[in-house]
Amino acid sequence: QVQLVESGGGSVQAGGSLRLSCAASGLSFNLRRVGWFRQAPGKEREGVAALGTNGGTNYRDSVKGRFTISLDNAKRTLYLQMNSLKPEDTAVYYCAVKFAPWSVTPSLVPSDYTDWGQGTQVTVSS
Numbered sequence: 075q076v077q078l079v080e081s082g083g084g085s086v087q088a089g090g091s092l093r094l095s096c097a098a099s100g101l102s103f104n105l106r107r108v109g110w111f112r113q114a115p116g117k118e119r120e121g122v123a124a125l126g127t128n129g130g131t132n133y134r135d136s137v138k139g140r141f142t143i144s145l146d147n148a149k150r151t152l153y154l155q156m157n158s159l160k161p162e163d164t165a166v167y168y169c170a171v172k173f174a175p176w177s178v179t180p181s182l183v184p185s186d187y188t189d190w191g192q193g194t195q196v197t198v199s200s
Contacts, residue, residue: 076098076099076100076101076171076189077098077099078096078097078098078169078170078171078189078190078192079097079191079192080095080096080167080168080169080191080192080193080194081094081095081096081097081194082094082095082194083167083194083195083196084196084197085197085198085199086159086196086197086198086199087198087200088159088160088198088199088200089158089159090159090198091155091156091157091158091159092156092196093153093155094110094153094156094167094169094194094196095151096110096152096154096169096191097150097151098150098151098152099150101150101171101173101189102150103145103147103150103152104147105127105175106127106171106172106173106174107124107125107126107127107171107172107174107178107180107186107187108143108169109122109123109124109143109169109170109171109180109181109182109187110122110123110124110141110143110152110154110167110168110170111167111168111170111182111184112163112166112168112196113166113168113193114164114165114166117165119168119184120134120182120184121181121183121184122134122137122141122154122167122182123141123143123154123182124143124180124181124182125143125145125152125180126177126178126180126181127174127175127176127177128177128178128179128180130179130180131143131180132180132181132182134182136162137156140156140157140158140159141155141156141157142154142155143155152169154167154169156196159196159198160198161198161199161200162198163196164196164197164198165195165196166193166194166195166196167193167194167196168190168191168193169190169191170184170187170189170190170191171187171189172186172187172188
């Protein structure tokens with residue numbers, strides 16, 4: 075059974091940093107497309123950062139240069155380092171994966187993923 079558990083969320087002031095973690099059980103991240111998404115109240119879920127099985131990365135324009143996605147296969151953990159946080163980054167953040175044994179590009183489209191974590195809240199105050 076696949077399980078993804080996010081952690082590391084919290085409340086910070088604008089300009090601060092957080093590192094989110096997504097620990098996987100029941101699977102490894104090998105041969106899987108992985109990504110981070112977020113959803114603010116009243117808004118649709120949106121892609122933030124993604125890693126493809128081809129080794130490529132993709133970031134939402136608004137987080138480029140501030141967020142970094144990384145993966146530790148040995149620890150089965152996906153990370154999202156978030157720096158220079160802004161109030162508009164406030165949302166529930168989710169990690170997601172999809173088994174993809176072929177080479178695929180990183181995707182910020184939610185429907186390209188099959189398994190999701192429960193989310194972790196990030197609140198950035200001005």
